[in-house]
Amino acid sequence: MSKLKDLEWLFNGRHFDREVIVLCVRWYLRYKLSLRDLVEMMAERGLSLAHTTILRWVKRYTPEFVKRWNRLATVAGASWRVDETYVKIRGKWAYLYRAVDRAGKTIDFRLSARHDVATAKAFFVKAIRFQGRAPETITLDGYAASHRAVREMKADKSLPARTKLRSSKYLNNLIEQDHRHIKSRVNVMLGFKRLRNATVTLSGIELMHRIRKGQFDLTSVHLKDTTSPSIWMAVLSAR
Template sequence: MKNAISDERHAGCGKQCYSLDIDHSTVYRWISKYTEIIEAYVATLGPELGDIWHTDEMKVKIGGEWRWLWNVMDEKTRFHMVSVITKTREIEDAKKAFRKSKEVGNKKPRLMVTDGLPSYKKAFNAEFYDHHQSCKHIADVALQESLNNVLERMHGSIREREKIMRGIKVDDTPIIPMNQIYYNFIRPHMGLEGATPAEAAGVGIEEENKWMGLLRRSITKNE
């Protein structure tokens, strides 16, 4: 995002459009600051999720090196539950994504759908398996596209943002969590008849200006 903001066309926009002369580094600090505040608020919410979750991983370039971005989504509400960045695609990496999903959902799903990546099987057994088989794992590399197509729209939005930013600079970028917040709380979802995933999960923002409403709630909660 720094790269995009520091572009000459963007650097002069604040002054030309709003009569404000603000350095791009200041804007970046604001984004980092308020991402943390909103993240802290969102973490206190209890979304009402369905019982079929989807997990998939995608490659993103950060600081000139490839990383893996693990995403978990609820099928019913399209709520983007988890984004975890790792350097590898090992069992421990998959376990991080699964463990975080249980924290966000405050439960285990009935079905966890993944592709055929071997790391998923052992990670699933470690995080979700029980003798009652209350949670089952569906994993088939041959059916990857059809099984995980609920993640395609979200992955596409990440690719769009990555392209605009001309790559991500650092591992702890605020862009990944803010993109997740935008996807859940701000952007209407076509598959939900124009509702946001947060609204479908019972934790949506009622104000017309959802960004402002979310920020006000977050700041109030933080005080």
């Protein structure tokens, strides 16, 4: 991971206070608000903002926020529930691969324009890298490409031979329910224009969902209220 810059660098040259920027980006990613909703809310506070300005902030700062929060992330469980859902990009469906553990904690996600064995493998590789360990159990639905991806990864030792593969629609109800929290936020956004921008925004939505689930060790910042601006400033400035 590259060395993080300090807050002065992060917000250098911006015409609005960093607290305003963090607030707008955080609210947009967390709540069912449109960009124009946020413009109105800021106007009530005496701030004149264009919706395009907030959108630029989301694109610019979301990766930085994710990077900083991830330093405090805790490791999820080794029993994974994996499933795919759909996100519309420029009028076409893209595939959102997601996984949670048996307690419902988020493992990782990956957005792709394709839906095949190679894409499933790419998701598993990304998730293993992010978690720092391979799963002991992977539970899938009946989608054949994902099953094949796991078998091939075990064969080439990308996954340990001990990793157990299960197929269970019932057990995967957990991940299907978890999709709803992400999709309910995405639906208000009325679709994305580019895969890259969609991935950035989804990473922020997933971050907010993980914060709600308590997937971060906040002892180093000495604050517990994840909704307060103070904890965001503490996380962003922590070394």
